Amino acid sequence: MAETETKNALEFALLAAGGAVEMGALKRMLGAETGAKQIREAAEQLREEWRGRSMDIVETAGGFQFVSRPEYAQFLRALAPVKPPRLSRPLMEVLAIIAYRQPATRGDIEKIRGVAVSSSQLAFLEECGWVEEVGRRQTPGRPVLYSTTKTFLDDLGLLSLDDLPVPPEPEAPPEAESENDNNNETGGDAEDDNDGDDDDESNNER
Numbered sequence: 001m002a003e004t005e006t007k008n009a010l011e012f013a014l015l016a017a018g019g020a021v022e023m024g025a026l027k028r029m030l031g032a033e034t035g036a037k038q039i040r041e042a043a044e045q046l047r048e049e050w051r052g053r054s055m056d057i058v059e060t061a062g063g064f065q066f067v068s069r070p071e072y073a074q075f076l077r078a079l080a081p082v083k084p085p086r087l088s089r090p091l092m093e094v095l096a097i098i099a100y101r102q103p104a105t106r107g108d109i110e111k112i113r114g115v116a117v118s119s120s121q122l123a124f125l126e127e128c129g130w131v132e133e134v135g136r137r138q139t140p141g142r143p144v145l146y147s148t149t150k151t152f153l154d155d156l157g158l159l160s161l162d163d164l165p166v167p168p169e170p171e172a173p174p175e176a177e178s179e180n181d182n183n184n185e186t187g188g189d190a191e192d193d194n195d196g197d198d199d200d201e202s203n204n205e206r
Contacts, residue, residue: 006034007042010064020062020154039064061153061160085128094121095130099152099164103134103145122146130155 009030013021026039043064047057054072057064068076087095094117097109109117125131129151136142148161158164 003038003042006030006038007045010039010042011046014057014064014066017065020060020065022063026064058157059159060157061150065154067157085124090115091121091124095125095148096167098125098131098146099148099161100167102147102161103137104147105137105143105145107143 010026013026013029023036023039027034027036030039040059043057043059050056054069055066056069058067090113093113094109097112098104101108101112106117106122122131126133129149131146131152132149133144134147135145137145153160153163
C-alpha cells in the first residue's frame, strides 16, 4: 500500500472508530505488508498535518486515537455536558498505590495508608474501568490482587506504566530533626563540661 494511501486509511479508521484502535486491528485493516513501523510513521505524518487544529493523535496502551486538545475542552463540555467521575483524596490515594505497587491487595493499600479501605472504594474504581481483579495472592486468606487497566492508561494518555510520573521522595519525619537538635545540644553541654574541667586543672597547677 502506498504511503499516502496508508496515511489516509489510518486517518479514516481513527475518525470512524471514535476511540482507540489497537495496532493489531490496524495491521489487519491495512494488510500484511504494512507493519507497525509504517503505521507509526503514518500517524506521525497525520500528527504534523493536524498540528494547530482542534485534534491530536496519540498512542496509548489501547492503540492510536484522535483526542481533543485541552484548549477546546470547554466547547466539548458545552456540547455534551457529561461530568467525569470525581475522585476524593482517599480514592486518589488508593488508585495511586495500586498503580505504583501493583498487583496490590487491600491489605497492602491499608498498610501504606494507615487506614481501612472500604469495598465501595474498590468497587467504584472498578466501575470506572481503572482497576480490575487479576488473581489472588497465595497466602492465608488468598486476598484479591488488584491492578490498573488499559482504560486507566488510555484515560491518562499513557502508553505504559513506565510513563507514570516518578513519585517524589518521602520527606524526613520531624522526629528525626528533633532528635538531631537534641544531640547537638547534648554535645554542646559536654564540651562546656570539658572546658570547665580544663579550667580546674589550670587552677590546680597554679
